[in-house]
Amino acid sequence: MDARALKIEAAKVALSYVEDGMRLGIGTGSTAEEFLNLLAEKVDGGFHVKGVPTSEKTAHLCVQLGIPLYSLDEMPELDLTIDGTDEVDGDLRLIKGGGGALLREKIVACASSKMIVIADESKQVETLGAFPLPVEAMPFGLEATRMAIAKAAEKLGLSGEIALRQDRDGPFETDGGHYILDASFGRIPDAEALSESLNAIPGVVEHGLFLNIASAAIIAGSSGVRTLTA
Numbered sequence: 001m002d003a004r005a006l007k008i009e010a011a012k013v014a015l016s017y018v019e020d021g022m023r024l025g026i027g028t029g030s031t032a033e034e035f036l037n038l039l040a041e042k043v044d045g046g047f048h049v050k051g052v053p054t055s056e057k058t059a060h061l062c063v064q065l066g067i068p069l070y071s072l073d074e075m076p077e078l079d080l081t082i083d084g085t086d087e088v089d090g091d092l093r094l095i096k097g098g099g100g101a102l103l104r105e106k107i108v109a110c111a112s113s114k115m116i117v118i119a120d121e122s123k124q125v126e127t128l129g130a131f132p133l134p135v136e137a138m139p140f141g142l143e144a145t146r147m148a149i150a151k152a153a154e155k156l157g158l159s160g161e162i163a164l165r166q167d168r169d170g171p172f173e174t175d176g177g178h179y180i181l182d183a184s185f186g187r188i189p190d191a192e193a194l195s196e197s198l199n200a201i202p203g204v205v206e207h208g209l210f211l212n213i214a215s216a217a218i219i220a221g222s223s224g225v226r227t228l229t230a
């Protein structure tokens with residue numbers, strides 16, 4: 001099975017957790033899109049959900065697919081969020097933000113009673129960090145923020161390139177108008193300590209470590225679909 005087929009398998013299992021009438025956080029990325037396609041078929045058949053998108057891109061897709069949308073302000077408490085991930089470890093720690101939507105994704109996931117992550121098996125890791133950690137930062141004082149991140153990481157024995165994410169026309173801009181610094185620290189043995197240090201830097205808006213947020217991960221591999229729970 002190719003990666004897309006695996007994403008669809010994971011999305012199918014995730015769909016079985018969605019109940020009629022649910023207030024649903026809807027993730028961003030190619031795996032979340034497979035979930036959306038399946039959800040749209042159900043909605044087309046008369047199933048009801050109230051969706052809160054985690055990015056403008058997802059919102060656009062929901063409109064195209066006929067999924068009823070609400071803002072998080074209209075519906076600040078959600079039953080469930082389904083989203084993809086860039087990495088997941090055995091304790092459901094995540095690295096997210098490869099698609100640049102980590103801030104809204106974290107806000108929406110934290111407003112949900114449950115967050116279920118869907119992924120193909122390439123995303124499952126023993127220790128987080130092979131995927132560069134996205135850090136959403138204020139454009140103001142970006143270099144100072146980058147240096148503060150490097151210093152904080154160094155105290156934890158981490159080092160590596162911290163690169164400003166680029167788009168075709170310049171720095172990649174998030175839906176919130178911020179920039180993304182992708183930190184290639186390699187293996188992150190103490191994600192909690194790194195998260196705490198990053199949270200203390202004023203120019204850091206949010207980072208892609210999702211700790212104690214996901215309640216389950218549905219992982220599709222060549223030998224079938226497994227669900228990891230907290």
Ligand code: 5RP
Pocket residue numbers: 027028029030031032083084085086095096097098099100101102105
């Ligand atoms: C977007 C994300 C995505 O969920 C993550 O990048 C996974 O994307 P994909 O399913 O395309 O591999 O965090 O900010």
